[in-house]
Amino acid sequence: MQAMTVAIRTAALVALTLGAGACGSKEAPPAPECPPPAPAEAAADEAKPAGGAHLPPDYDAIPEGPLGDSIRRGALIFTDTPKHAGDYVGDSHSCVNCHLDAGRRADAGPLWAAWGMYPDYREKDHKMNTMEDRLRGCFTYSMNAQGSAKGEPPPYGDPILVDLQAYMRWLATGAPAATEMSGRGYPAPPKPEGGASKEDGAKVYAEKCALCHGENGEGKTLADGHVQFPPLWGANAYNWGAGMHRNNTAAGFIKANMPLSQGGTLSDKEAWDVAVFINSHERPKDPRQVGTVAEADAEFHAHDCSYGEGVGAGTPEGDAKGHG
Numbered sequence: 021m022q023a024m025t026v027a028i029r030t031a032a033l034v035a036l037t038l039g040a041g042a043c044g045s046k047e048a049p050p051a052p053e054c055p056p057p058a059p060a061e062a063a064a065d066e067a068k069p070a071g072g073a074h075l076p077p078d079y080d081a082i083p084e085g086p087l088g089d090s091i092r093r094g095a096l097i098f099t100d101t102p103k104h105a106g107d108y109v110g111d112s113h114s115c116v117n118c119h120l121d122a123g124r125r126a127d128a129g130p131l132w133a134a135w136g137m138y139p140d141y142r143e144k145d146h147k148m149n150t151m152e153d154r155l156r157g158c159f160t161y162s163m164n165a166q167g168s169a170k171g172e173p174p175p176y177g178d179p180i181l182v183d184l185q186a187y188m189r190w191l192a193t194g195a196p197a198a199t200e201m202s203g204r205g206y207p208a209p210p211k212p213e214g215g216a217s218k219e220d221g222a223k224v225y226a227e228k229c230a231l232c233h234g235e236n237g238e239g240k241t242l243a244d245g246h247v248q249f250p251p252l253w254g255a256n257a258y259n260w261g262a263g264m265h266r267n268n269t270a271a272g273f274i275k276a277n278m279p280l281s282q283g284g285t286l287s288d289k290e291a292w293d294v295a296v297f298i299n300s301h302e303r304p305k306d307p308r309q310v311g312t313v314a315e316a317d318a319e320f321h322a323h324d325c326s327y328g329e330g331v332g333a334g335t336p337e338g339d340a341k342g343h344g
């Protein structure tokens with residue numbers, strides 16, 4: 021089983037390497053003979069800075085000494101969060117589940133594109149967020165810290181937050197600071213005319229996703245506790261406040277990155293439909309909810325999501341559970 025994980029991850033890496041092509045890849049630096057981008061690509065790139073996505077350094081290039089040690093610890097926390105920061109993880113996720121290739125891949129929330137963009141104002145909590153705030157937010161929502169042993173995200177100044185930032189800084193080596201970079205976050209496929217269809221999404225899910233993520237979105241955890249395929253809903257998934265519960269965000273992530281190693285193969289409509297299907301299921305409660313679901317819906321969910329539409333109360337296990 022371990023071998024299968026490795027095989028799948030290797031396949032993803034191979035696909036990535038091939039996908040990078042000769043233009044802008046490490047083996048062949050950008051050459052003048054690179055063909056001009058196709059018209060659709062050119063249009064999409066208009067709003068982005070020239071130069072393509074950033075290429076972070078190779079893992080082998082991490083320096084020796086205290087800085088290098090911190091970077092390496094940060095990489096471990098990012099890729100196996102339950103093992104290296106388990107006291108603050110209340111679901112079955114690692115950061116890398118949504119920030120692919122250890123936070124290196126463009127269009128999959130790359131860390132190098134985030135590094136130079138904080139502090140920044142966020143509508144989510146109506147305040148200026150430092151990088152520490154941002155990282156604590158990931159623990160609070162995507163990692164469902166309320167269900168963890170500590171019941172909250174790592175405190176300000178915690179070595180976990182320092183090491184994660186050292187890793188980010190290193191991935192951003194050579195990247196421009198305070199600049200909106202190409203490949204940041206997730207792409208935004210247009211919503212299908214007439215809206216997305218949960219029913220059509222259920223079919224996409226059964227055909228193209230259930231194989232790995234399970235018929236009930238439960239994912240797959242091996243006997244040794246290693247999460248082979250992360251859950252998409254239920255008690256062990258990201259909670260109702262996580263960025264991924266927004267249909268547009270999930271559609272963008274899925275379109276660019278899923279099925280694993282076959283990113284870009286779904287149509288925009290398929291990506292939206294399956295995003296709506298996944299996010300119409302129950303998951304741990306929104307930690308911002310202090311009153312009723314209707315109140316939290318009105319205050320925090322004025323975006324494209326299913327919160328409050330018969331879901332949002334949270335899974336009982338997800339609220340109380342500590343991580344094993």
Ligand code: HEC
Binds near residue numbers: 116184262264
């Ligand atoms: C379930 C998926 C998921 C997991 C797990 C996850 N994230 Fe994220 N992360 C997202 C999404 C989606 C966004 C995009 C912003 C939003 O809407 O919240 C994001 C945004 C970020 C950003 C800001 C990116 C930018 O360009 O501004 C950082 C930094 C980040 N995550 C770090 C982490 C770290 C560190 C962890 C682990 C402790 C983690 N994330 C776990 C989904 C996830």
Ligand code: HEC
Binds near residue numbers: 225
């Ligand atoms: C071959 C197995 C495989 C298939 C098929 C697959 N996934 Fe994934 N998926 C993964 C793995 C593995 C990850 C975590 C990636 C990592 O950690 O590097 C993931 C991550 C995700 C995530 C973010 C993490 C989370 O748990 O929320 C979403 C959302 C997702 N997949 C949706 C889908 C959808 C929708 C489909 C079908 C269109 C799909 N996946 C098909 C293996 C797969």
